[in-house]
Amino acid sequence: MTYSTIIGVLLIAISATIYYFTSLDVSRLFSNKEFLVGITGGAGIGFIFGGFLGWLYKYKAENKANAKIAEEEKRKIAEQRAQELAAKEQAKLDAEQFKRDSGL
Template sequence: MKNLAITGLILLSLSVLLFYLTANNFTLNDLGMPHIMGILGGIGIGLIIGGMVGYVSKGSAIKAEQKRKEFQKLQQEKEELEKRAADIARREAELDAANQNPQL
């Protein structure tokens, strides 16, 4: 993403440089430098904005993935704790039953 932004900045600066080097009377009938400068400037700005948006969306996706993994881990830990609690409750019930009915 950083490479896109750097490339966009280079193209944008190139279009500004070309504009100042050829700053004479531009007409719409001429297909030449102004069109090339506009295209380069548009590409540069598009790459800068695209790089920023891509960087932000990638960061958001990574954070969402981390939250999802953490949630799954917590669910697994909860299931393990519930199993342990059920096992402990079963053992206590067996001990209570054994203490109430001693077989001599």
């Protein structure tokens, strides 16, 4: 989103430069149909492009976050299995120790 912000600032700076340093008859421009179509079309394309870029950045961020969550869950499951296995081994050792101590 940083690049889109930089591009937006540059476009605003360019439009401000054109507005202040050129002699335009604004009342004549707004009465021209082609100018109004160009403004609305350009704004529409800009919104579509901006929306796509926003979705793309969000999609990448969500995929990274989901990958981290999945990796963390896998790690927790592996730890839990290792603990269960260690508990079973300890239970077997305790049962053998009990047999030896009881003389059965």
